[in-house]
Structure formats: structure tokens, C-alpha cells
Amino acid sequence: MSIHPIDYRYGSPEMRKIFDEEVRLNLYLKVEAALTAALAELGKIPKEVAREIRKKANVRFVKLARVKVIERETKHDLMAVVKALTEVSGISGKYVHLAATSYDIVDTAQALQTKEALDVILTKGKKLLKSCLTLAKKHKDLIMVGRTHGQHALPITFGFKFANYADKIGNDLEALRQNQKNIVGKFSGAVGTFAAQQVLGINGQTVEKKIMGKLGLKAADISTQVAPRENIARVVCDLAILAGTCEQIAKEIRNLQRTEIAEVSEPFGEKQVGSSAMPQKRNPVDAENVCGNCRVIRSCVGPALENIALEHERDLTNSAAERSLLPTIFVLMDDVLERMNKVVKGLKVFPENMKKNLELTKGAIMAEALTTELTKRGMVRQKAHDILRKSSHKALSKNIHLKEVLAKNKEVLKYLEKKELEKIMDYKKYTGLSTEKTEQIIKKWQNF
Secondary structure (H helix, E strand, O other): OOHHHHHHHOOOHHHHOOOHHHHHHHHHHHHHHHHHHHHHHHHOOOOOHHHHHHHHHOOOOOOOHHHHHHHHHOOOOHHHHHHHHHHHHHHHHHHHOOOOOHHHHHHHHHHHHHHHHHHHHHHHHHHHHHHHHHHHHHHHEEEEEEEEEOEEEEEEEEHHHHHHHHHHHHHHHHHHHHHHHHHHOOOOOOOOOOOOHHOOOOHHHHHHHHHHHHOOEEEEEOOOOOOOOHHHHHHHHHHHHHHHHHHHHHHHHHHHHOOOOOEOOOOOOOOOOOOOOOOOOOOOOHHHHHHHHHHHHHHOOOHHOOOOOOOOOOOOOHHHHHHHHHHHHHHHHHHHHHHHHHHHHHOOHHHHEEEEHOOOOOHHHHHHHHHHHHHHHHHHHHHHHHHHHHHHHHHHHHHOOOOHOOOHHHHHOOOOOOOHHHOOOHHHOOOOHHHHHHHHHHHOOOOO
16 A cells, blocks of 8 residues: 555556665665675685575565564564575574674665666656756747846846756755765674674775675775664755756746746646636646755755764664655655656747846836946946836836937936937847857756
8 A cells, every 4th residue: 555655556567666665675686696696706705505504695585574574573673584585494593684783784775776777767757957958059049038036137048047956956866966976885893893793804905805705895984783874864865956956947937837826837638727717727736746856855964964973882763864855855856857848848838928027127128228328338336226126117107118208318318319229228239148158058068
């Protein structure tokens, strides 16, 4: 029976499978098999024993249901796995889990899980980056209103807007790629000193290196009973940052889709329904969904940071939190990336409404350009600013064009002729380096 929405509503089957309970058990068994193989190579257990344990160390032999029965008796999840594997391994079972502690298995299996999940995120993140770059390139010259504090500010291009988003996504993905080095396993024993391995007469670091080599992982440079939780916290924090960038894009699309702005619209299916009551509605549901799930993603940051401060060489307070937060953040981030890519790839853009909105302030959007031009021609900058401030407010209050007000201002006419106002107030010539910066960002990330 499914209870949590990440079981059935959010995320791809690919990502959900990584955190499936039986898959996790199989990873525990895979790590146990790597341990026995390493011990056999070092001559500490018979090779036929290692072969038998490796043969039985999978969910075809070790059943999840049996592990749960044992766990109810032992009150210890990993010991239940050890006992279940021992049961099916016959006489070879006496060597199962030799010189290991629970979190040698758990942390190493969790590293395998995290590594695979992060690979999925990076792959889907690159698709979203490509979609943003495609949109930026297509609309690098499409002029629209730039807004600050929710108000019309200066003209920009739509491509410039998405170049900003693309650069953020690229940087977020690069940070996550760098975090791959923080995904480490450990096999240093109950307090991190390799003491049990020494009893067997072997170098613990040699065993650890062999095990990690078999699993394609790197070992923590030093650990206690657990690998440093700072590593997990860094991954979680950087996933939350990526989610923040995705939410910014989603929120902008929602705002620009407002009826009174109507500059873009997320894709809407032929049979899609916006409201059970209002048939006309075309709600930005995917963008809204992204914003909602990003809140949950950010909520995972707190527990990940709090898990760092474990007591002495380890306590159990990280365990329950990580069981919840890691599947949650990865499954939801997976869902966010898929939705955002669908929205960005299918985004409807309405240039005619962008042009209409540029005219809403009746020239006031060009007040900065006029202030700068007047200053260049000799007027004191603060005086020019004050004249444009008062003139803009007057034009808006009287619902007339700013150039009409300025054409009657004697102070302005000392520096500008009336016919020059039209030229200076052409917003098509006041997008600065929007196109150039957009092209720079496309070049920066096109081969990422």
C-alpha cells in the first residue's frame, strides 16, 4: 500500500527504483559480498567461501520478508541482513560480516545509492540547461520589460532573461558534479580505527581500498563509525540550491502567465482541465507544482545539517532522518527537473504582448536613458534625475506620454531638442549588452 506521494505521484520510475526497499537490501548484500571477496584475496578466508557468499548475497536468496521477520526479533536492521545472509550461506555463513560494523555496510551502500541518484540528477539537469540555452538563443533579440520590485524597470531581451537562468543552472550542476568526490564509503570498523582487521593480521586500509575498488567508490580519508555527515549535507545543500534556481524560473513563468501580463504560457494539453468550476482556466500547474515541491526539498537541508553533529564516535540520530530525507530530496528533485524541462521546452511566448507591455508606462521605462543623456550633455546628474522623476509621475498620473511632458520642460529643452526625444526614447536601442551577454552564456555552457 502506497502512502507517501513520492511512492506514486512524483519522480520517475528510474529514480524511485534507486530508493526501493528491496534495491537497498540488494546493495547491503553487494557490499557484504565485496567484503568477503577482499578477505579471500588477502588469504583470510577460503576462496570457495567467498564464492558461496557472493552467490547467495542477493535478493534471490535473501528475501526481504525474512529480513523483516528477523529485524522484529533483533530490533537491528543490519544485523537482520547479516543473519539472513548467514542462514542461506550454509557453512560459509560463519564468515559473513567478518571484521565489519553495521555502518561499514550502510554508509557504503548509501554511497552507491547516492552516486546513482546524483548521476540521474546531473543527466536531467543538463537537459534543462540545454532547453534554457535553446530558448535564450531563439529569443536573444526579443525585447521585453525588465522588472524590479514587480515594477517596470528597463528593457531587456527575453533571451537575456533565460541566459541568466541557464548560467545559474550550469553553476548549480557544476557544484553537484564537484560533489561526486564527497560521495564516499568506509570500512574502518566500529570506531574508525581498523582494529578488527588488525586482529586478522591485515592492514585495514588495504582491505578498505580493495572493497571500494570492487564497488567503484572512494573511501573517506578518515572516519569514525560513520563517514563524515558533512559530505551528505553538501550534496543536500547543493540540491536545494538547484531547486531554488528551478523555483525562480517556475515563479517567473507563473508571473508572466498572469492574465494581465500574458507574455508566456506553459504548455496546456488539448484535453487538459484548468478548473473543475471555471472552464476557461489555463492554470500554470506544472510551474506551481515545482514551486510547491521545492519547499519540501529545502526542508531537507535542516536535518542534513543537524546530522553533522553526532555524539562521540557516532550516535543513531542521523539514521532515521537520512532514511526520509535522501529519497525525498532526490525523488522530488528528479520530478522538478522533468517538469521544468517540459515547461521550458514547450513554453509559449507572446511577442505581441511583450511589445504592448513595453508601452504601458508611456515612455517612463526610458527615464534612465534620458537622465544619462541629459547628464552627458552637461546637466547636473541629480537635477536630471529629479526632473525625470517628477515628469514620469506627471505623465503617468495624467495618462500621457512622457515625451509630451518633457517637450514642455524648459530645463530639458536647454539640452535636448524636441525631435531628439523620440530617438532617445526608442526602447529598441536601450537593451545594453543583452544580446552580447546572452551569446557569451550560450558559448559558456553549450558543451557542458
